[in-house]
Amino acid sequence: xxxxxxxxxxxxxxxxxxxxxxxxxxxxxxxxxxxxxxxxxxxxxxxxxxxxxxxxxxxxxxxxxxxxxxxxxxxxxxxxxxxxxxxxxxxxxxxxxxxxxxxxxxxxxxxxxxxxxxxxxxxxxxxxxxxxxxxxxxxxxxxxxxxxxxxxxxxxxxxxxxxxxxxxxxxxxxxxxxxxxxxxxxxxxxxxxxxxxxxxxxxxxxxxxxxxxxxxxxxxxxxxxxxxxxxxxxxxxxxxxxxxxxxxxxxxxxxxxxxxxxxxxxxxxxxxxxxxxxxxxxxxxxxxxxxxxxxxxxxxxxxxxxxxxxxxxxxxxxxxxxxxxxxxxxxxxxxxxxxxxxxxxxxxxxxxxxxxxxxxxxxxxxxxxxxxxxxxxxxxxx
Numbered sequence: 457x458x459x460x461x462x463x464x465x466x467x468x469x470x471x472x473x474x475x476x477x478x479x480x481x482x483x484x485x486x487x488x489x490x491x492x493x494x495x496x497x498x499x500x501x502x503x504x505x506x507x508x509x510x511x512x513x514x515x516x517x518x519x520x521x522x523x524x525x526x527x528x529x530x531x532x533x534x535x536x537x538x539x540x541x542x543x544x545x546x547x548x549x550x551x552x553x554x555x556x557x558x559x560x561x562x563x564x565x566x567x568x569x570x571x572x573x574x575x576x577x578x579x580x581x582x583x584x585x586x587x588x589x590x591x592x593x594x595x596x597x598x599x600x601x602x603x604x605x606x607x608x609x610x611x612x613x614x615x616x617x618x619x620x621x622x623x624x625x626x627x628x629x630x631x632x633x634x635x636x637x638x639x640x641x642x643x644x645x646x647x648x649x650x651x652x653x654x655x656x657x658x659x660x661x662x663x664x665x666x667x668x669x670x671x672x673x674x675x676x677x678x679x680x681x682x683x684x685x686x687x688x689x690x691x692x693x694x695x696x697x698x699x700x701x702x703x704x705x706x707x708x709x710x711x712x713x714x715x716x717x718x719x720x721x722x723x724x725x726x727x728x729x730x731x732x733x734x735x736x737x738x739x740x741x742x743x744x745x746x747x748x749x750x751x752x753x754x755x756x757x758x759x760x761x762x763x764x765x766x767x768x769x770x771x772x773x774x775x776x777x778x779x780x781x782x783x784x785x786x787x788x789x790x791x792x793x794x795x796x797x798x799x800x801x802x803x804x805x806x807x808x809x810x811x812x813x814x815x816x817x818x819x820x821x822x823x824x825x826x827x828x829x830x831x832x833x834x835x836x837x838x
Contacts, residue, residue, distance in 0.1 A: 470725035538573035624653030782821030
């Protein structure tokens, strides 16, 4: 397939299996046995065979296996999948290869499998180290699981680990969050993703909220916690390169950055998304439909969307200003024939006067103290 964008692509593969669903989870996931997992792996192989020839002239420099809980699947699943990936696509030497794991299903045997499969980055879903908070939000891992996970990683001197942390879980305090951050720093985690809880419809947490069983944490409290976390990590030498992501120098997530810099990526598996040559593709969210379609040689894509210039313009502003690299106004003008300093002059001047935005040559970026309210700032410029 020919493309004007010759930058290396990203490859995302969704593993839709979990042992159970967390109260706040809105992702596509199922609790299934090994037989169902094998059927899914067979379906993934079929989808790979269906699409691989379209990408003969493209290269990939990042692979991301997400979920769900990829570490939940049986031993050997990931190794087989990795062999299929490397045998089907042009994966560049030194490509970043990430897998998400949950401490409750991560073992030494699976770790060795991942390393032998070529995985060089592991993302651990920690969220919080307070067991009461974990249990009350449906997380199945224990503090003991978490400690054992990092013992395995540290004993092998595995170099590139991400830790996911969530802010705003019911029952969680600022101390809980900071203790979790300190735990990850102590265990030499190179990258942290800090997510604010979003209570989505059709989740257990949403039902609890409607029933009055929980109260959401106030935005002001969330902001205070976020800023405390940021100050601690900055002091420890971590660099914030996107609103929710901080890393040691040279340990930014190559794959995640593709979602913010208009790079192309191919998504495979149930509910996966792709962004290729101006179109966004959406695979079916139904596991049974996905497996059935693959068995019949049908596409997994249930819809696609053309990303118009107007939508690309909006996304460029929104995604660029979430990063510390900021929005390149010269490139923006070249791509969209719009001088944003003129078309949004009043809004930009106001936000600069309020010290919410700063202009550094052709780069417009949100100032350090206002990243947490970036959405409010961005809306002023759309």
